[in-house]
Amino acid sequence: MGLLPVLEWASRNASFGGPSGGSGPLSGPWYSTHKTQLLGVLLAAASNVLISVSLSIQKCAHLRLACQAEPKPYYTSKLWWCGITLLGLGEVGNFTAYGFAPIDTVAPLGCVSVIGSAFISVLFLKKTMRAADILGGTLTVTGTYLLVTFAPYISQELTARQVQNYLVSWPFLVYSILEIIIFCILLYFYKRKAVKHIVILLMMVALLASLTVIAVKAVASMITLSAKGKMQLTYPVFYIMIVLMATSCAFQVKFLNQAMHLYEATEVVPINFVFFTTSAIISGAIFYREFQNAALLSMFMFLFGCLLSFLGVFVIARHKKKAHLQIPFIDCGHVPGQKMTGKIQPDTHSSHYGTLNNEDDSVKSQS
Numbered sequence: 001m002g003l004l005p006v007l008e009w010a011s012r013n014a015s016f017g018g019p020s021g022g023s024g025p026l027s028g029p030w031y032s033t034h035k036t037q038l039l040g041v042l043l044a045a046a047s048n049v050l051i052s053v054s055l056s057i058q059k060c061a062h063l064r065l066a067c068q069a070e071p072k073p074y075y076t077s078k079l080w081w082c083g084i085t086l087l088g089l090g091e092v093g094n095f096t097a098y099g100f101a102p103i104d105t106v107a108p109l110g111c112v113s114v115i116g117s118a119f120i121s122v123l124f125l126k127k128t129m130r131a132a133d134i135l136g137g138t139l140t141v142t143g144t145y146l147l148v149t150f151a152p153y154i155s156q157e158l159t160a161r162q163v164q165n166y167l168v169s170w171p172f173l174v175y176s177i178l179e180i181i182i183f184c185i186l187l188y189f190y191k192r193k194a195v196k197h198i199v200i201l202l203m204m205v206a207l208l209a210s211l212t213v214i215a216v217k218a219v220a221s222m223i224t225l226s227a228k229g230k231m232q233l234t235y236p237v238f239y240i241m242i243v244l245m246a247t248s249c250a251f252q253v254k255f256l257n258q259a260m261h262l263y264e265a266t267e268v269v270p271i272n273f274v275f276f277t278t279s280a281i282i283s284g285a286i287f288y289r290e291f292q293n294a295a296l297l298s299m300f301m302f303l304f305g306c307l308l309s310f311l312g313v314f315v316i317a318r319h320k321k322k323a324h325l326q327i328p329f330i331d332c333g334h335v336p337g338q339k340m341t342g343k344i345q346p347d348t349h350s351s352h353y354g355t356l357n358n359e360d361d362s363v364k365s366q367s
Contacts, residue, residue: 040101041148044109047093050086052116057083059121099220103213103284104291104302105151108277111140111309114269118316132315140312146305152294158221160235166287167237175286183207198267201259206275208252210283215245217288270317274310281306 061080065071074080097106115137121127166172186204189195218241222232232238259268284290291299 037101037105037151037153040097040099041105041109041151043093044097044101044106045112047090047097048109048112049090049116050093051090052113052120054083054086054090055113055117056120057086095216095220096224097220098213098217099224102152102290103217103288104281105148107213107280107284108147108306108309109144110273110277111144111313114273114313114316115140136312136315136317138312139308139315143305143308143310143312147302147309148305150298150301150305152290152292152298152302157225158218158288159225159230160222160232160237163218163222163241164235164237172287175283179207179210196258196262198259198263198271201255201262202268202272202275205252205255205259205272206279208248208255209276210279211248212245212252213280214283214287215241215248217284219245266317270310270314273313277306277310 058080061077061083062074064079065074065077094106118133118137119129122129122133183204186200186207190200190204219238222235222238222241226232256268256272259272294302
């Protein structure tokens with residue numbers, strides 16, 4: 001209830017019109033105008049909380065299976081399937097939220113799942129509450145409050161004809177050409193030069209994600225209108241958007257899994273959140289023109305809220321302790337005919353394995 005008056009005040013700043021009438025935030029023209037967007041915000045927040053709960057349940061299932069004398073496959077665990085079901089419900093809720101609220105509002109709310117995972121792990125996985133969790137959570141909640149409060153308001157009833165007009169508009173065409181050029185350059189370094197730096201991988205994920213959120217919002221909006229009786233599913237653009245959504249999402253998952261395989265989750269999570277949110281905001285502003293009628297102060301406060309959310313996610317993720325092996329080296333014992341000068345340890349910066357002295361190599365070096 002405390003969020004509604006602030007949203008009312010923000011809506012006045014975000015438009016050129018005057019204050020709306022009505023005797024209260026739940027009555028009159030204000031509520032009838034903003035109830036759809038408010039529903040999308042609440043649905044996105046609840047869905048991200050559900051996702052964080054599902055991830056914690058899956059982690060708990062894996063820990064239980066690891067403690068068993070005869071470990072079973074994770075897909076045989078009912079607890080794991082419970083977590084997967086909640087994850088699916090959360091993703092469906094996020095998908096539906098794009099039909100009610102702007103991309104610029106729904107995408108940054110992904111930070112709710114980061115906060116939820118940090119605090120739920122303390123309750124269910126018995127982890128220690130750290131000062132970084134409290135600080136990061138405070139920054140993220142403050143940022144989320146600002147970006148929801150000052151988010152731009154646009155009409156969410158997007159028809160198929162409107163989506164068609166947006167697809168052929170010159171701002172989106174220029175944006176698409178630039179995005180394709182940047183993606184091809186990154187893909188060249190990734191494929192030809194074998195450069196798998198985390199920034200390159202997650203930038204490709206973000207570029208694909210910008211197309212995904214555009215398609216998701218279009219599909220969700222057309223389905224919502226069709227459910228209200230305004231049939232939109234007969235237009236070819238609906239199926240074009242479904243193909244774009246599925247294709248971009250599949251390649252996005254591919255590159256994200258590659259990043260998770262090569263780097264720590266504490267590095268991937270905050271960088272991916274920042275890149276994804278930034279690309280989603282830019283694509284929403286260009287394709288759906290979500291900042292077209294926003295006041296300068298509202299835009300500044302919205303971006304400041306995003307910055308606080310980014311900082312909070314970095315604080316939560318980056319200060320987690322990395323897991324270390326109990327044995328910091330591989331002790332292979334004494335090798336016959338060789339002189340041991342140190343522990344045998346793989347060197348990631350060299351092609352040699354260990355620190356054994358080879359007599360043949362010493363003779364070659366002397367000659």
